[in-house]
Amino acid sequence: MHETVSLGRIAGVRVAANWSLLIIAALIAETLAVSVLPATAAGRPAAEYWVASVAAAVAFLAGVLAHELAHAIVARRCGIRVDSITLWMLGGVTRLDGDPPTPRDDLRVAVAGPAASAGIGLVCLLLAVGLRGMAPVVLVAALQWLGAINVLLALFNLLPGAPLDGGRLLRAVIWQRTGDRARAAVHAARAGRVVGFGLVSLGVVEVAVTADVGGIWLMLVGWFLLVTARAEERHAGLRNLLVGVQVRDVMTSDPLCGPDWLSVQAFLDSVVRTARFTAFPLRGVDGRPSGLVTLHDLARVAPARRVEVRVGTVGTPLAAVPTAGPDEPLIDVIDRLGVDSQARPVLVVADDQLVGILTSGDISAAVQKAALADPVRSGPGGSAELSLPETVIRRS
Ligand SMILES: [Zn+2]
Known part of the structure; x- marks a missing residue:
């Protein structure tokens, strides 16, 4: 994720945006202006749809930022340094410099984001209901869409597989039950692969059955989850093996x-x-x-x-x-x-x-020796292939 522009600091957290964010903003504005708003609030001039759509797209991205900030602020309260937040095409990434110290904190950090999205969604929906008949119909339609999309965002992020928030939640619960954080992380990452595979499959079916390009988006998100979950699983396995190694x-x-x-x-x-x-x-x-x-x-x-x-x-x-x-x-x-x-x-x-x-040879040898000494902890999938892991998204 290179080519980011800094948006400064919000609540003391470095915030940056990737250029790919423009793609999603344009896509959202276009979809709203051309199909969603005309369908819910018919008979208005095109310019009105476009103004409301661009405003709604910006508000949506602000909602994504609020979701990430909620993670960041709760993490900081748990004593974890927050490195940065990056917004990009498929959402936001909050980089934490460290792990939540207890399962309870892990759970709080994970829940904060979806809770913020759900809160924003409910406020927008209530506003849409309250303003009906009083405010311009296009504004009400835009609020209705914003409300629905934020609630959807909360639900989507609660899907139980890492790197989604639901996966972090799953990790916290397993960690609480077993007392073994590293193994909990491995399980959450495996669940993430299942979720990713499920989304890719859904996308394929959607494209095949409805010929709707929305399915491609689903495939893209699913693929990203698959790849990230796989990297996380490897990293969690490595962390598991190297406990206590200096x-x-x-x-x-x-x-x-x-x-x-x-x-x-x-x-x-x-x-x-x-x-x-x-x-x-x-x-x-x-x-x-x-x-x-x-x-x-x-x-x-x-x-x-x-x-x-x-x-x-x-x-x-x-x-x-x-x-x-x-x-x-x-x-x-x-x-x-x-x-x-x-x-x-x-x-x-x-x-x-x-x-x-x-050297990377030293590290590789250490990992392989640890795996030989404790085959149970290394688990299936092994660790011999691990030299230096691709920690693309670290503890997001
Ligand atoms: Zn989140």
Whole structure:
């Protein structure tokens, strides 16, 4: 989800919108102006329909934002830092920096969004009823639509499968019953795959039977749920396996570390030649870690220039290298690095000193060992394929 524009802060939460939001806004306005409003409030000029439709589309998106803000505000009350809210084509995503501490909090955060949507929906419906005969018919029709769509939004989000709010609710309930959050998350994600599959199937049937393009939308939403639920299931499985594993348990201690003031040629001769690694931490004259250089970086220097170029200038400076503390839970580091980590090693630093290096191979090995030690917790579906998970949506 790139190409977002910031909408500033609301109630202290960073809010951004993806450009794809424009597509949904245009689609909603068009549907309202061309079919919904003329059907419920017939015989008005087209301009009137369009003004009401654009206003209703904007109000709908404001309702989606209110839904996400409700999640964010309740999460903050539970002591969780809220990273941001992003609105996009298929709704909103609230990113939380951490998990609700108890099943009760998990439930409260999950319920807040649908409760806000249902509340907004009911207010709009009541207004529509109250204003009938007093306000312009197009306004009443628009309020009626807004009311219905918000109630629908609440109900849809309560479908019991992650990443939908209903899935979070399911997770909270299973967590409360079993006391095992990680397993509860795995179950909720599996339910999400079922819900996603169900929606895709419904969409296919709708397109086949009614030839209505609305079915394509359903398929799209279902597909998104399927993919997200699958990623969540993997992540929950990983979290389950890595309970209690710290970076120091997995890292390679006292890695081969080269001086950053050497020339590339001297570095190749004295450090690289006898090593079997592809990446080397660098240290400055003060002994502190200063960055990382890979064989790939070194290969970019023309042989003729190897004696004059310093290795420190071709590597990646420390500020741009991912780092971790030795006592950090491994799963937190994996979460933090997320999708953009690829195969870059993580330098493990404590008190300004390099104490280890963590590669994707180290992580992969740790996961596989944990799975071997506890096949029950890893569950079906295994975890051998896990190196770095694609945490596209983290704990939304
Ligand atoms: Zn929600």
